[in-house]
Amino acid sequence: MTQLPTPGATPAAPPPSEPLPTAAPPRPRWRETLGLLARNPTAAVSAVVLVLIVLMAVFDETLAPDGPNDQDPSLQLQPPSWDHPFGTDEFGRDILSRVVLGAATSLRVGFLSVAFALVVGTLIGLLAGFYGRWVDDTLMRLMDVLFAFPAVLLAIAIVAIRGAGPANAILAIGIVYVPIFARVTRASVLGVREEVYVRASRSVGASDWRLITRHVLPNAAPPIIVQTSISLAFAVLAEAALSFLGLGPRRPNPSWGLMLADGRGFIDQAWWYTVFPGLAIVVTVLCFNLLGDGLRDVLDPRQRTLMAGGGR
Amino acid sequence: MTSPSTGAPDVLVSARGLEVHFPVRSGGALRRTTGLLRAVDGVDLDVHRGETLGLVGESGCGKSTLGNALLRLVPPTGGTVTFDGADVTRMGRRELRELRRRAGMVFQDPFASLDPRRTVAQTVAEPLEVHGLHPGRQARAARVRELLQLVGLDPGVAARYPHEFSGGQRQRVGIARALAGEPDFLVCDEAIASLDVSVQAQVLNLLRRLQRQLGLTLLFISHDLSAVRHVSDRIAVMYLGRVVEVGPASAVAAEPQMPYTRALLSAVPLPHPQLERSRQRIVLRGDVPSPSRVPSGCRFRTRCPDVFAPCPDVDPALQPVGSAPGHVAACHLHGVVGTPVERERPDAPVDAGDPAA
Numbered sequence: 001m002t003q004l005p006t007p008g009a010t011p012a013a014p015p016p017s018e019p020l021p022t023a024a025p026p027r028p029r030w031r032e033t034l035g036l037l038a039r040n041p042t043a044a045v046s047a048v049v050l051v052l053i054v055l056m057a058v059f060d061e062t063l064a065p066d067g068p069n070d071q072d073p074s075l076q077l078q079p080p081s082w083d084h085p086f087g088t089d090e091f092g093r094d095i096l097s098r099v100v101l102g103a104a105t106s107l108r109v110g111f112l113s114v115a116f117a118l119v120v121g122t123l124i125g126l127l128a129g130f131y132g133r134w135v136d137d138t139l140m141r142l143m144d145v146l147f148a149f150p151a152v153l154l155a156i157a158i159v160a161i162r163g164a165g166p167a168n169a170i171l172a173i174g175i176v177y178v179p180i181f182a183r184v185t186r187a188s189v190l191g192v193r194e195e196v197y198v199r200a201s202r203s204v205g206a207s208d209w210r211l212i213t214r215h216v217l218p219n220a221a222p223p224i225i226v227q228t229s230i231s232l233a234f235a236v237l238a239e240a241a242l243s244f245l246g247l248g249p250r251r252p253n254p255s256w257g258l259m260l261a262d263g264r265g266f267i268d269q270a271w272w273y274t275v276f277p278g279l280a281i282v283v284t285v286l287c288f289n290l291l292g293d294g295l296r297d298v299l300d301p302r303q304r305t306l307m308a309g310g311g312r
Numbered sequence: 313m314t315s316p317s318t319g320a321p322d323v324l325v326s327a328r329g330l331e332v333h334f335p336v337r338s339g340g341a342l343r344r345t346t347g348l349l350r351a352v353d354g355v356d357l358d359v360h361r362g363e364t365l366g367l368v369g370e371s372g373c374g375k376s377t378l379g380n381a382l383l384r385l386v387p388p389t390g391g392t393v394t395f396d397g398a399d400v401t402r403m404g405r406r407e408l409r410e411l412r413r414r415a416g417m418v419f420q421d422p423f424a425s426l427d428p429r430r431t432v433a434q435t436v437a438e439p440l441e442v443h444g445l446h447p448g449r450q451a452r453a454a455r456v457r458e459l460l461q462l463v464g465l466d467p468g469v470a471a472r473y474p475h476e477f478s479g480g481q482r483q484r485v486g487i488a489r490a491l492a493g494e495p496d497f498l499v500c501d502e503a504i505a506s507l508d509v510s511v512q513a514q515v516l517n518l519l520r521r522l523q524r525q526l527g528l529t530l531l532f533i534s535h536d537l538s539a540v541r542h543v544s545d546r547i548a549v550m551y552l553g554r555v556v557e558v559g560p561a562s563a564v565a566a567e568p569q570m571p572y573t574r575a576l577l578s579a580v581p582l583p584h585p586q587l588e589r590s591r592q593r594i595v596l597r598g599d600v601p602s603p604s605r606v607p608s609g610c611r612f613r614t615r616c617p618d619v620f621a622p623c624p625d626v627d628p629a630l631q632p633v634g635s636a637p638g639h640v641a642a643c644h645l646h647g648v649v650g651t652p653v654e655r656e657r658p659d660a661p662v663d664a665g666d667p668a669a
Contacts, residue, residue: 196424203385204439204489205412214438218429300429 036298043294046287053284057103064097069252077270087272089262095272099280102254106281109170109239109248109255114231116174121181122217122224128182129189129220130212140186143179151176152241159247169248173238177231184227188220195219222296229292233285240281256281321638324396324497324529325359325382325415331390332374332381336604349604351377353553354391356630359497364523364530366544366561368537368576372600374553375533376420379499382531383415384408395497413443416490420502422482426474432485433470436460439492459488464518480511487518491526498523499531504539516543537580541565546638549573552611553603558630559639569633570641572596572612608653610644618645626650 038044056063072092080087086095128139146154155172162168192198198215206214240257242248249255251262256277263273331354336347351374359365359382369375380386382393384400393400395411403411416439419425426435436456440446446455457467463484474482483503490498500519504512520543523530534540540547540561547564549557549572557570568574575594582588596615601607607614613623628642628650642650 196419196421197427199385200417200419200425200486200489201427201438203383203412203417204493205409205442206438207442210442214430215427219427 033298037294040294040297042290043298046290046294049283049287050291053103053287054107056100057107060101060104064094064100066094066097069093070097077266077273079270080272086276087270089259089270089273090266095259095276098254098259099256099276102256102259102277103280105166105249105253105255106236106239106257107284109166109173110232110235112170113173113235113238114177114228116170117177117181117231118224118228120174121178122185124178125182125185125187126189126212126217126220129186130193130208130216136186139182143182146175147179147183151238152245155238155242156245156247159242164247164250166249169239169242172242172247173235176238177235180231181224181227184223185220188223189216192216192219221299225296225299226292229288229295232288236281236285321358322361323358324361325531326394327355327357327378327382327391328393329391330355330357330378330381330388330393332377332386333389347604349602350553350606351603352381352388353603353606355550355553355555357548357555357558359529359531360546361496361529362527363545364520364532364543366540366547367531367533367550368535368540368547369550370535370576370600372603373550374603375535375550376501378550379417379501379531379533383411383417383499385417409443413439413493414495415497415499416493416495418483418486418490418498418500418503421506422479422486423474423506425486426482428474431471431473432460432465432477435474435485436470436488436492439489443493445493455492459492460485462491462522463488478511479507480514483507483511483515484518487515487522491522494526495528497529497531499533501533502535503532505534505536512539519543537577549576552600552606554611554642555630556612556643557633557639557641559634559641560636563634563636563639567634567636569639569646570612570643571616571618571645573641575617610642620644622648625652627653 037047070093072088075084075088075092076090078084078088078092084094084096086099089095089098124139124143128136149157154176155169158172158175159168162171193216195215198211201211201215236256239248239255240260243255243258244261249258251258259277260274260281263270263277266273330352331350332352334349334351335345336349337345353374355374355378357378367375367378377386381388382395382400384393384403388401391401395415398407398411400411426432433453433456436459437452440452440455446452453470456470460467460470465481465484465488469477474485477485487503503519504515507515516539519530519532522528530543532540532543544561546559547561548555549564549570551572557564557568557573559569564573565577568577571594575596578592578594582591594617596617598615601611601614607624609622609624609626610616610619610628613619616623622644626644626648628644628648630640630642631646631649633639633641633643633646644650
C-alpha cells in the first residue's frame, strides 16, 4: 500500500532535482517574437533593410530625383556621377530614379504572386498530406501536371490566355509556384501527421480542422517559411524574366527585371545599367532569405528558450 | 469491481470478438494487398467500472492496438466494442465526440505526446475548448490551474512549453490533459515505460491516487509485470492479438493457468537474492510468430512447453480455470473448449513459426 497524499494539498511535490520552470513573463507572444528577432543580428538587419525597401517602394514618387521616363538624349549611357549616382541608360534616363520607381512593381509582383502560391499551395499540401489516399493522389497528380511544364512556358501560356500585364504576370508566377508549396507542405505534413501529439489531440476529441490548424500547420510551418522567403526571391527574378519576354509590366515603366533585361544589351559599354538594378534584386532577395531563416528559428519554442536564456 | 448486491460485475467497456487487421501492402504504385496483419484478432474483454485492469503481453502482441481500438482511435475491422452500453463502432460524429470526452488516453512517450509549439496551458485546455467546458477565459484558466494542481504540478508553469519539463513532469501534463474532460475511463498506454525508474513510481502512485479520488476506470497497458501487479485489480494477458488469460490480479500472479502466463511471470526477477537464486525460469523457445502468419488452433502452440494433440485443431475459448471466481484462460489443458479449425488456412501454414522446423 502506498502513502496517498491528502487531496487538496499540493501533492507529490517533485524532488529538488527537477526544478520547475519559473512562471513566464506575461508578455504577448508576438512582442516576444519581435524581441527575439531583434537579437538575431542578421535577421534584424535584413528586416530593417526590407522595411526600407518597402518604404522606398511606397514613397517612390517623392524619393526619386527624376521622373522615371524623363529622357535626355545628351546624357546617354553616362557612368555614375554626382548628378546621376547610378548613371544613365541609353535614353539618358536616371537609373537611380528608375531603380527606386521599379521597386514598387517588382515587390508587388513578388509579394502577390508568392502570397497566391503560399495560400493555394499550402492548402493543397495540407489536405493531400493530412488525408492521404485518394485526396493525396488526386491533388498531387494535378500538381505533377503543373510541375511537368517548364515554368516559363507555363507562365507564357497563362499570359497568352489571359493577356499580358502585371496582374496576369502575378497570376502566372503564382500558379507556377503552387506545386512547389504543395510539395513542401505535403512532405512536412506527412511527418507531423504521425506525431503522437496529433493522435493525443484526436483522443480528446479534436476535429480534423482543429488538428490541421492548431497542430499540423504550426509544426509543419518551418520549411514553408523558408520556402516562402526563397520563392519571394525567385518571384522577383521570374518577374524579370517575364518582363524580359514582354509578358509582365510594360515598358517604359520601370521594373528591376525589365531594366536588367534592357541593360543586358549594353553590358560591355555600361556596367552600371545592369549592376544597379541587379544589386537591388540581390539585396532584396538576400534579405528575404536571411529573414526567413531567422523567422524559422524564432518560431521554434525550443530555439526560443535557448535564445531567450543565452541571449546577448 | 463487483457490485455487492448482485455479484454481477458492472461493465463499463466491453469488447466482443474485436478484430483489428491491417492490410499488408506490397510496395510500388499498385499497392496490392498481399496479406493481413492480425494485430488484434478476436478479443473478448470486459473492463469493470471503477477497476484497474492491467493488460500485459510482450512487444507486438497488440496491447496498444487493443487500447486504441477500444476508443476507436484505430478503427476495428470486426467485432464490437461497447462503452457504457453504447456501441462504439457505430457511433456518429456527436456520440464519438462525447466518447472522447468520457474516455481519455495517456501515451507512452511524454516527449512525443505534447505539441512542442503549445504551452502547457494550451495543451491542458484543449479538451475544454473542444467540448465547450468551463467557457470563458477566466474559468478555463482556473480549471487548468486546478488540473495542474491535481496532477502535482505548480499551476505557475501553465505558460511554459513542454521542452522545459522533465519526462515525469511532462507525463503529468499528459495526464492532466486526459483528465480535463472529467472522463470515466482512462487508457494508460505504457504510460510509465519511458520514464526513469524513480519517476515511474511517482507517476504510478499518482495514477492510483487519481483513480481513487476521481472514481476512474483504468486500463493499464504495460509490459512491466511488477508495475501491473502493483496497480491492477485484475490482469489480462495478451498473446499474438488475443487475450489468453484474465483474472483477479492476485490469482493470475499466484496461480497462472496458461503456460504463456507462467512463462511471462517466471521472467520477473525477485528482489530477494536467495529467492532469486532459486527462481525457476520457464524459457520459451523461438520467437513470437508474425501476426500476419498466425498459427492455426491455439496461437501459442508453436512455443508452448505443454503442447498436445488438440492444440493445432481447436482454437481455444476462454474458460473458467483455477479457484478464484472470474479467472478464465484459453488453454486446452483445462479441457478442450473452442472452435475446430481448418488446418490449411491460406495465410497460416501449420508449421508457421515453428522453432523446431
